[in-house]
Amino acid sequence: MSAIDPRSAAFLQEMGITPLWRVRGAVAEAPPALDQAVAEAVAQIEPAPLARAEPVIPRAAAEPDETTLARRRALETPPVSSQFGPREAAESAWGDIPPAPPVTDEDIARMDWAELKTAISNCTRCDLCKSGKKAVQGSGAQQALWLVAAGASTAADEKERRPLTSDAGKLLDNMLAAVELTRSENVYVTNLIKCRPSTATGGDRAPTMDEAMACRPFLARELALSGAGMVLTLGQIAANALQDKPLQEPLAGARGSVHAFNGVPLVATLHPGELLRRGADKALAWADLCLARAHDGRPG
16 A cells, blocks of 8 residues: 555545554654645635536426326316206216206296296206106297196197197197187297106106196296286196196186286186097187187277
């Protein structure tokens, strides 16, 4: 091993690199003058500034390509079906989206025709809405002289997507023609209860009062928007529901008089379906039509 000269040994000692191994007796002690010179030289040495490390950007943090972005979006966005019925909440991996709250009577009273039809299609105001059946919208002249209201939608109405169809509808058209009216020009025809009440086996059934009251604000708005000056009810369901009477009350108590619904004259008559079964009662219906014609505001 080569010996370390005194000058180098002094530098190493000042830097804290000790102890030093020396060959015994090989090197003499450094003179005091040299020690002083080395100390002064070391004192003047300034430590070199530490090099600032440049941040290392991981490869994964670099700008992602389109494929990576697409994968991230697929993971971050819950899949929600865009195809769902008016009364069905969309199902997703995040759970069922709750349906919107039912529209209020006040909401309905402010609607125009388009809003009203949408509200009827999306209605959740009673249990009939939860059955998945589609509501039957009213039809006819939106600016009308008469509003004709039957009770509940039937299987035939549901199939045709129109109230008062088939043979009963044809008879109604003949009844209206007898007093110089038509659906297309001056009569708006609707069902009080828009969704068909049905039995467990799928047949038609009588509606409940709750179902009738849930739909009544829709009929009230149809009347207001149509501007009709006469309401003709067909059958006991519509007549009683619009007069706040029990739905099972016989129609005979309402016939033969002029009532009112929301300030508009109301006349009750038999449903055309009943007249098809009991032809002799057509004379009663004719009397009711004449009574309504006399109070609908048209010149005599």
